[in-house]
Amino acid sequence: FTRGVIEVLENPKYSDITHILFMDDDIELEPFAIRRAIDFLKFSKDDMLCLGGGMINSNKPHILHESGAVYNYNPPLLFLNKHNLDLINKKTFAVLLADIRWTYFGWWFFVFNKKVFTSINLPFPFFFRADDMEFGFRLLKNRYNVTDLPAVFVIHEDFFAKNNPFTDYLIYRNELIMRSI
Numbered sequence: 001f002t003r004g005v006i007e008v009l010e011n012p013k014y015s016d017i018t019h020i021l022f023m024d025d026d027i028e029l030e031p032f033a034i035r036r037a038i039d040f041l042k043f044s045k046d047d048m049l050c051l052g053g054g055m056i057n058s059n060k061p062h063i064l065h066e067s068g069a070v071y072n073y074n075p076p077l078l079f080l081n082k083h084n085l086d087l088i089n090k091k092t093f094a095v096l097l098a099d100i101r102w103t104y105f106g107w108w109f110f111v112f113n114k115k116v117f118t119s120i121n122l123p124f125p126f127f128f129r130a131d132d133m134e135f136g137f138r139l140l141k142n143r144y145n146v147t148d149l150p151a152v153f154v155i156h157e158d159f160f161a162k163n164n165p166f167t168d169y170l171i172y173r174n175e176l177i178m179r180s181i
Contacts, residue, residue, distance in 0.1 A: 001107065002125040008114060020114050022107040028058065028155040036151045037111050050112040050139060050146040052105025054082065054153040061155065062088045067148045068102040071133060076175065096150050104136025105146060108154045116144065129170040130178055
């Protein structure tokens, strides 16, 4: 992610680009999600507004896995916003449209103005699990507005399908990295 940002910031041929999209390479995307994000940000009165996309479970395409999350340090708990929301049930529409408190949005789909880097600097130039969380903390600290849009989402394999001892190791190791930061 960081290398792509550096290319956009330093190369004059990209000077007209205003926003950057971080998006995982292992997701499925409905192409109009990008168009919706562009249109939404184009009409926003806050040109520094950041937009996170939701994640739909590929095994249950009517279930929203998450759209942003809140992380608490004491005790260390993670609350996924709109977690396991049934998109078929009309009673869930109010929750789907709510603008809820957030700490971060996953980088499976996250759009922001490239000017963000003048105040919060670049993401770390290496991968560590929870890099999106750390970036979200910096956005929050600098009082950036972040929201989601129900029509902007990706489809992703269930995270539990990827669980293994190495993933567990990364989660615990990166928890320590996040706490030290």
